[in-house]
Amino acid sequence: MTTDTDTGDHRPTSQAGTRRAVARITELWLFPVKSMAGTRVDSALVTATGLAGDRSWAVVDGEGKPVTAADEPRLRLVTPRLVDGQLLLDVPDATPGLAPDEAAAALSRWLGRDLRLASQETGGFADVAPVHVVSTASMSDATHAEECDACDISAPRANLVLDLAADLPDGETSERDWVGRTVRAGEAELALAKLPEHCLGIYADVPRGGTVTVGDQLLA
Numbered sequence: 001m002t003t004d005t006d007t008g009d010h011r012p013t014s015q016a017g018t019r020r021a022v023a024r025i026t027e028l029w030l031f032p033v034k035s036m037a038g039t040r041v042d043s044a045l046v047t048a049t050g051l052a053g054d055r056s057w058a059v060v061d062g063e064g065k066p067v068t069a070a071d072e073p074r075l076r077l078v079t080p081r082l083v084d085g086q087l088l089l090d091v092p093d094a095t096p097g098l099a100p101d102e103a104a105a106a107l108s109r110w111l112g113r114d115l116r117l118a119s120q121e122t123g124g125f126a127d128v129a130p131v132h133v134v135s136t137a138s139m140s141d142a143t144h145a146e147e148c149d150a151c152d153i154s155a156p157r158a159n160l161v162l163d164l165a166a167d168l169p170d171g172e173t174s175e176r177d178w179v180g181r182t183v184r185a186g187e188a189e190l191a192l193a194k195l196p197e198h199c200l201g202i203y204a205d206v207p208r209g210g211t212v213t214v215g216d217q218l219l220a
Contacts, residue, residue: 032080
């Protein structure tokens with residue numbers, strides 16, 4: 001996915017002055033396997049490379065090239081689950097809860113091509129940035145649906161879903177006005193750096209990791 005590249009200047013925490021709540025986290029999502037369905041969680045560890053366990057696996061072909069939903073939309077029908085840190089997958093037309101090697105064989109049979117699952121523990125299969133943030137206001141903005149041509153406006157596959165504060169600073173209407181700002185989310189800090197060109201929300205780097213939990217406020 002291509003992005004605009006105007007990153008602005010991140011505002012250091014030490015110069016941010018008194019922080020105020022600009023949003024609250026209402027949902028947290030992991031996507032353990034790139035291009036497959038997501039898993040909703042109550043809390044997650046945010047690291048420099050993203051949420052722990054997020055996009056740490058990908059489907060690859062016989063040449064080791066990642067296969068995405070753009071190439072094979074049926075991947076969206078596969079549900080990965082993390083159980084005690086282990087990846088299990090529910091593949092259509094196969095026994096639920098398959099380990100990666102078994103799931104790769106089931107995927108190959110189902111999709112009619114030689115496929116396997118490759119892992120990168122550092123979250124190396126993320127497309128653009130470690131963390132994707134979106135607000136419920138953006139997801140419910142019907143006018144944006146005409147512009148959003150590369151994602152499902154009701155499910156943009158973001159990691160953090162936010163309810164915006166009712167009293168945002170003057171001139172701010174959504175999270176997309178926060179480019180260049182560093183915010184606190186739970187124990188983590190997120191440097192809001194890039195706007196998706198064809199999708200909702202905003203992309204963030206992680207200058208400081210830590211645990212985030214549903215219900216945590218975003219402080220700016």
